[in-house]
Amino acid sequence: MHPHAEHEILEELKRHWPAAADKTPNPNTPFDRDGLGKLVYLHAALCECLRLYPPIHTQSREVAKPDVLPSGEKVRPGTLLVFHAYSMGRMEGIWxxxxxxFKPERWITESGDLRHVPAHKFFAFSCGSRICQGKDMAFVHMKTVAAAMLxxxxxxxxxxxxxxxxxxxILHMKNGLMVKVCKRERSAVTV
Incomplete structure (x- = not known):
């Protein structure tokens, strides 16, 4: 639904697709971990998808000891705090x-690197001591599958x-995602 983002991802894939021994792009050569790291725009697009549609849309934490929230509100032990990541991803005060x-560019710095966004702002993988230990591996898998499919x-x-x-x-689509799938022309994705 975002042709500009699709175009940017395809251009990035053209630039960084692994080459065969003769230095020509080889459609059968998979990305390695270093190659996946070069796919900045694809990573940004995935972050943007997760911002708007986090898999775990609501999380809660119980207060262990007296504390003060950033808002100034005091909380006591036993208080249940609920974080609605789905809503947080759509809050003007945060984003x-x-x-x-849908704007993957928000995740990219002026120099073309991935912008660091604190976990308490981008809550898709939780934060603090409960941050998902598989976050990096999840991005490796998502980028590998997305690159091959696109x-x-x-x-x-x-x-x-x-x-x-x-x-x-887990956040699901109510009626699934009905799509038409068409084989992409080689000329659109080769150098």
């Missing part, structure tokens, strides 16, 4: 006036299909 837009196929959401969340412990 700015364009918080409802390089080989074009995906179009079926016209008229309504995409809306179905609330459960």
């Amino acid at each position: 700015g006036k364009d918080c409802m837009e 390089r080989n196929f074009r995906f179009e959401v079926v016209e008229g299909h309504v995409v809306e969340p179905k609330l459960s412990i």
Whole structure:
């Protein structure tokens, strides 16, 4: 649904797809970990997806000892704090006036590197002592699958299909995601 982002990802894949021994891009050569690290725009697009649609949309923590929240509110032991990551990803006070837009560029610095966003702001992998230990591996898997799929196929959401969340412990799509899948022309993704 975001052709500009798709175009940027495809251009990045063209620039960084692993080469064969003769230095030509080889469609059968998978990315290695270093190669995946060069896919900054793809990483940013995945972060943007997770910001807007975090898999775990609500998390809670119980206060262990008296503390003061950043808002100045005092909390006592036993108080249950609930964090609604789905809502937090859409809050102007956290993400700015364009918080409802899909904008991978927000994750990229002026020099083209990934922008560091604190875990308490980007809550998709939790934060603090409970941060997901598999976060880096999750990005390796997501980038590997996304690169292979986007390089080989074009995906179009079926016209008229309504995409809306179905609330459960893990955020799902209420009616799934109906798409048309078309084989991508080689010329669109090769150097």
